[in-house]
Amino acid sequence: MAITLKTSYFSANSPNHVEFHEQSLIELIENGQIGQIIHQSDPDYQKTLTAAQTTDQLITIAPGHYLLPGFIDLHNHAPQWPQAGIALDRPLNDWLNHYTFPLEARFADLDYATAVYRDLVHTLLTNGTTSALYFGSIHNNANLKLAEICAQLGQRAFIGTVVMDNPEQTPANYRDVNSATALSKTRTFIQAIQNQHPDQLVQPVITPRFIPSCQTETLTQLGRLAQETQLRVQTHCSQSTWEHQYVLDRFGQTDSVVLQQFGLLNQHAVLAHATQLTTADQQLIKTEQAAIAHCPLSNAYFGNGVFPTKQLLDQQLKIGLGTDIAGGYSPSLYTNLQTAVTASQMRQDGVDARLPADSRGVADSRITTEEAFYLATAGGAASLAINAGQIKLGMLADFQIVQAAPQFTTLTPADQLTHLLFNHTAQQIKAVYVNGQLVHQKEQNWYDNAQ
Numbered sequence: 001m002a003i004t005l006k007t008s009y010f011s012a013n014s015p016n017h018v019e020f021h022e023q024s025l026i027e028l029i030e031n032g033q034i035g036q037i038i039h040q041s042d043p044d045y046q047k048t049l050t051a052a053q054t055t056d057q058l059i060t061i062a063p064g065h066y067l068l069p070g071f072i073d074l075h076n077h078a079p080q081w082p083q084a085g086i087a088l089d090r091p092l093n094d095w096l097n098h099y100t101f102p103l104e105a106r107f108a109d110l111d112y113a114t115a116v117y118r119d120l121v122h123t124l125l126t127n128g129t130t131s132a133l134y135f136g137s138i139h140n141n142a143n144l145k146l147a148e149i150c151a152q153l154g155q156r157a158f159i160g161t162v163v164m165d166n167p168e169q170t171p172a173n174y175r176d177v178n179s180a181t182a183l184s185k186t187r188t189f190i191q192a193i194q195n196q197h198p199d200q201l202v203q204p205v206i207t208p209r210f211i212p213s214c215q216t217e218t219l220t221q222l223g224r225l226a227q228e229t230q231l232r233v234q235t236h237c238s239q240s241t242w243e244h245q246y247v248l249d250r251f252g253q254t255d256s257v258v259l260q261q262f263g264l265l266n267q268h269a270v271l272a273h274a275t276q277l278t279t280a281d282q283q284l285i286k287t288e289q290a291a292i293a294h295c296p297l298s299n300a301y302f303g304n305g306v307f308p309t310k311q312l313l314d315q316q317l318k319i320g321l322g323t324d325i326a327g328g329y330s331p332s333l334y335t336n337l338q339t340a341v342t343a344s345q346m347r348q349d350g351v352d353a354r355l356p357a358d359s360r361g362v363a364d365s366r367i368t369t370e371e372a373f374y375l376a377t378a379g380g381a382a383s384l385a386i387n388a389g390q391i392k393l394g395m396l397a398d399f400q401i402v403q404a405a406p407q408f409t410t411l412t413p414a415d416q417l418t419h420l421l422f423n424h425t426a427q428q429i430k431a432v433y434v435n436g437q438l439v440h441q442k443e444q445n446w447y448d449n450a451q
């Protein structure tokens with residue numbers, strides 16, 4: 001039987017518009033979607049409330065608690081969870097070779113993978129992340145284990161078996177043998193995910209790690225596979241000075257152009273970082289309707305530049321937020337959306353106070369709290385083309401219920417949203433729903449059916 005939540009909620013319909021409604025009735029129907037939303041001003045409000053009360057299916061969210069859409073992590077390397085925060089002072093290629101690839105190589109051990117992945121998926125859910133786009137490791141068995149754990153714990157997940165076979169950019173003990181094995185491994189993985197998760201809570205993603213780690217033949221074959229299957233693609237794109245230059249030296253073109261030539265830049269693609277895009281790249285990404293996973297924490301360490309979030313949002317590119325575990329140290333999209341706002345302010349103001357104030361930064365770069373909230377919710381959903389990220393009729397019922405601070409009620413709704421998003425820890429996330437199912441609850445005092 002359908003459940004009805006009685007709750008106040010925030011939901012971003014667009015980067016500039018966040019809706020706030022008090023004490024609305026939100027019906028969760030059996031297919032995991034929002035069946036109806038009745039606001040207090042609706043003539044049917046009292047009738048719907050009484051009906052929900054009499055069928056005993058009403059959950060009244062306790063005072064001081066709010067419903068938000070679940071957050072969508074658009075870029076996360078699951079096997080890197082054990083090294084979150086470690087060696088971020090090293091340059092990207094150094095960090096990959098000396099820390100990341102040796103760690104990922106350990107995921108040949110399924111027991112190790114199981115322990116790490118259980119902890120990661122649980123941690124993300126407790127941080128309000130209801131959907132995640134994951135890079136796995138190169139090992140299908142470990143990646144299938146990640147999929148199994150996401151399904152068991154109830155997280156919506158998009159998972160790629162990582163392809164990396166370029167002997168010049170990958171270590172001998174952690175690379176795919178050649179293009180043919182990389183391709184057959186990817187096909188096997190796709191098939192296994194589709195067989196094992198027919199409800200599509202978990203879906204496969206074609207995942208060339210990034211251009212430097214893939215041989216040209218491999219990029220060609222994965223591009224063909226992407227065209228053939230129309231599956232999602234994820235990769236890193238123009239992510240640092242070194243990486244951007246590497247691709248220019250090897251192909252004489254930028255990452256975006258090269259990805260497009262291989263058939264890997266399309267409306268199903270999610271490109272991580274993209275701090276080094278040229279204006280022409282930005283236009284190409286928009287034309288091809290690819291999405292960008294903005295990873296503000298990670299970019300602060302490896303990006304060699306601040307992503308122009310505001311400029312690209314204004315041009316209506318598809319953009320969401322990624323934690324980039326472990327280039328970013330925090331599993332929380334709260335921390336990442338706070339950092340997105342802070343980074344955008346620094347892009348606007350500039351960093352070297354010895355320069356004249358009006359030539360230090362890039363004008364009109366600051367994003368608002370609403371825009372950051374949009375990125376973590378509806379922006380991520382648009383990037384993945386999923387029917388989630390908003391509290392709206394027909395959307396998937398992926399939610400988080402958060403407790404506000406006591407002084408909260410004296411604030412305006414806009415300030416309440418900022419306060420909620422900027423003064424937050426996982427402690428305040430009391431319950432999480434995916435597909436209309438309760439998948440995490442911290443304690444039981446977030447609802448109060450006595451009311």
Ligand SMILES: Nc1nc2[nH]cnc2c(=O)[nH]1
Binds near residue numbers: 096209210
């Ligand atoms: N941040 C980050 N960037 C990458 N570029 C290629 N691989 C990686 C990775 O694992 N993390």
